[in-house]
């Protein structure tokens with residue numbers, strides 16, 4: 219009988235642990251604001267299929283990937299509230315800006331599917347922050363952060379320009395020198411040539427939307443190979459496929 223009581227006890231404790239864990243699972247430490255370099259994102263998209271084409275912003279500029287509530291050393295929380303479904307019509311007043319600055323480079327896909335994905339996966343977790351408390355505000359805040367922390371400008375102030383190669387350490391230091399906070403740089407790897415391209419730059423905010431160091435987020439400060447130069451491309455890399463006849 220004691221054995222069953224112990225088993226029951228363990229069962230109840232684990233149930234408590236699960237429900238307790240669930241209640242807390244939407245908590246996070248920082249907001250990651252991720253900007254993407256569309257020319258690299260286009261390279262990645264084209265590499266994944268010969269059939270893929272890109273739609274790029276009108277000017278060469280960094281665009282928004284998303285604002286991601288994040289716990290240290292891990293990903294997520296994600297998909298926090300299914301009762302907050304994505305409503306495209308809410309974004310009508312922002313649409314022309316989003317189409318340029320929160321661009322889906324995947325030509326042919328409906329841009330709402332990218333925005334809907336960011337909202338469902340990240341926005342529904344960010345709603346506990348006053349400035350991000352609904353869909354409209356989430357996207358508007360993204361545009362505002364891009365305006366304030368545009369990586370084209372930040373990098374240019376550190377003399378880091380498209381068309382050049384850099385050691386990732388120098389880029390990280392450049393960002394820190396300009397913003398006075400540490401960010402994160404993510405690369406993609408060209409498997410055929412071994413080249414590395416800058417793909418994303420992430421900066422971090424606390425829950426009061428003050429810029430903070432990104433120390434502690436997953437893969438901080440970079441996933442790039444620190445022993446090699448990385449390219450900040452000024453055109454889509456290897457965008458010159460030879461058609462074999």
Ligand SMILES: *[C@@H]1O[C@H](CO)[C@@H](O)[C@H](O)[C@H]1NC(C)=O
Nearest residue numbers: 244298299300301302342345
């Ligand atoms: C999800 O959103 C709904 C609608 O705003 C709200 O009533 C509910 O409390 C939210 N649930 C959680 C777990 O935050």
Ligand SMILES: *[C@@H]1O[C@H](CO)[C@@H](O)[C@H](O)[C@H]1NC(C)=O
Nearest residue numbers: 270271272273274325326327
């Ligand atoms: C985008 O895709 C459509 C077909 O879905 C195609 O007609 C168009 O040329 C593509 N645009 C670019 C810039 O490649």
